[in-house]
Amino acid sequence: MSNPDPSKMKQDCPEKNECLKMLQLILDGEANSEQKENFLKNHLEECMPCYKNYHLEVAIRQLLKTKCCKDAPQELVDDIKTKVIKNLAS
Ligand SMILES: [Zn+2]
Structure with a gap:
């Protein structure tokens, strides 16, 4: 996948x-x-x-795959999400 230029991207999705x-x-x-x-x-x-959502989901899935079983506790998933969102924002 190529690297899109953020300044040319829509900041809001009408069909999120x-x-x-x-x-x-x-x-x-x-x-x-x-x-x-x-x-x-x-x-x-x-x-x-x-x-962003796509990369977030990919990152979460990868983490869950490597770190633990399928039934990860919700707190862990939320924790990972927070961290990934921070990474994406920086
Ligand atoms: Zn969209």
Whole structure:
């Protein structure tokens, strides 16, 4: 994935909830290749909140995979989210 220019990206997503659902589908491996391509190549490149959400979800999934089992306590997930958001903001 290329590195989008943040100044040219939308700061607000009009379909955030839809995007979030699509993002989960993709990360769960349930989206078809057309959906994937559309979302990753077209939408993420220009949509700041979804771009951040995507990387957040990826980071969380990776952490959960390496650090512990699937049933991670919610506090841990929240903790990871907070840290990742901080990283993205800096
Ligand atoms: Zn979006």
